[in-house]
Amino acid sequence: KAGVTQTPRYLIKTRGQQVTLSCSPISGHRSVSWYQQTPGQGLQFLFEYFSETQRNKGNFPGRFSGRQFSNSRSEMNVSTLELGDSALYLCASSLNPGISGNTIYFGEGSWLTVV
Amino acid sequence: DQQVKQNSPSLSVQEGRISILNCDYTNSMFDYFLWYKKYPAEGPTFLISISSIKDKNEDGRFTVFLNKSAKHLSLHIVPSQPGDSAVYFCAASAPVQGGSEKLVFGKGTKLTVNP
Numbered sequence: 001k002a003g004v005t006q007t008p009r010y011l012i013k014t015r016g017q018q019v020t021l022s023c024s025p026i027s028g029h030r031s032v033s034w035y036q037q038t039p040g041q042g043l044q045f046l047f048e049y050f051s052e053t054q055r056n057k058g059n060f061p062g063r064f065s066g067r068q069f070s071n072s073r074s075e076m077n078v079s080t081l082e083l084g085d086s087a088l089y090l091c092a093s094s095l096n097p098g099i100s101g102n103t104i105y106f107g108e109g110s111w112l113t114v115v
Numbered sequence: 116d117q118q119v120k121q122n123s124p125s126l127s128v129q130e131g132r133i134s135i136l137n138c139d140y141t142n143s144m145f146d147y148f149l150w151y152k153k154y155p156a157e158g159p160t161f162l163i164s165i166s167s168i169k170d171k172n173e174d175g176r177f178t179v180f181l182n183k184s185a186k187h188l189s190l191h192i193v194p195s196q197p198g199d200s201a202v203y204f205c206a207a208s209a210p211v212q213g214g215s216e217k218l219v220f221g222k223g224t225k226l227t228v229n230p
Contacts, residue, residue: 004158035220042222043159043204048215056215090158099208099216100147100166106158 002027004093004107012113018079021110025072025093029105032074034066037088037109046089049074050097081114088112118142119207121221128228134192136224138205141186145207145219150179150190153202153223162203163190195228202226 005024013019025032033056034046045058049068066076072093078085088109094102120139128134136150146167151159165172165179165188172179178191192199205221 033218035218043206043218043220045217045219048217056211056217058217092158097215099149099218103161104218106151106160108156108158 004091004105006089006091006107006110008110009108010111010113012115013081015081015083015114017081018077019081019112020075020077021089021091021112023074023076023091023093023107025074025091026105029093029095030072031094031097031102032068032072033092033094033104034074034076035090035092035106036060037090038086043090046076048097055097078112083114086112086114117222118145119205119219119221121203121205121224123224124222125225125227128195128226130197130228130230131194134190134195134199134226134228136190136192136203136205136226138188138190138221139186140188140207142207142209142219143186144209146210147208147216148179148181148188149206149208149218150177151204151206151220152199153204159204192226195226197228197230200226200228 031050033048048056052068068074090109092104092106094104149164150162153159181188202223204223206218
């Protein structure tokens with residue numbers, strides 16, 4: 001079956017712009033979470049969605065937002081982009097929310113460069 | 116404050132020998148630990164996990180050891196193969212408000228297995 005699909009794979013934006021990233025989870029998976037990976041900070045949790053509801057949010061400013069649709073697809077948005085937002089944004093999906101005993105599958109990520 | 120630490124950014128091992136990747140954590144609330152492998156331009160792939168009620172979990176060539184008193188876990192790969200060359204992330208799960216959980220990642224260790 002198809003894995004976690006993220007679009008776009010690569011994009012370049014200018015400071016001050018906003019960006020929307022999309023994630024299609026594995027078929028049947030209802031939980032989607034987002035992570036930011038940067039060389040200095042490693043992988044950091046952004047948020048988790050289940051049944052269209054945000055269950056958990058990491059320590060990121062309000063410029064970072066997300067949502068989940070009824071078909072479990074998810075989008076994340078970053079407004080007023082800053083240079084420091086340049087990163088690999090990873091989406092992960094799982095059958096159910098939570099971690100223990102629940103295998104989480106990652107997509108290949110969306111590479112965002114802010115110039 | 117890095118709650119999950121992988122103090123070795125890189126490790127080089129000869130093919131056929133043992134690779135030992137280490138991870139330390141500070142949060143005693145972590146109750147589930149995972150290792151992920153990541154190749155360049157791909158998302159992290161789940162390798163193996165361990166619950167805090169166990170001290171060892173084995174899956175083929177991969178074994179994870181957990182020492183709760185020392186807040187330390189390690190991943191052993193025996194025998195190491197060139198295809199194991201990748202970045203390995205240690206991650207821990209902690210319960211958060213609202214009954215959810217989130218993953219906290221280390222910054223990764225780049226393993227190189229030389230033929």
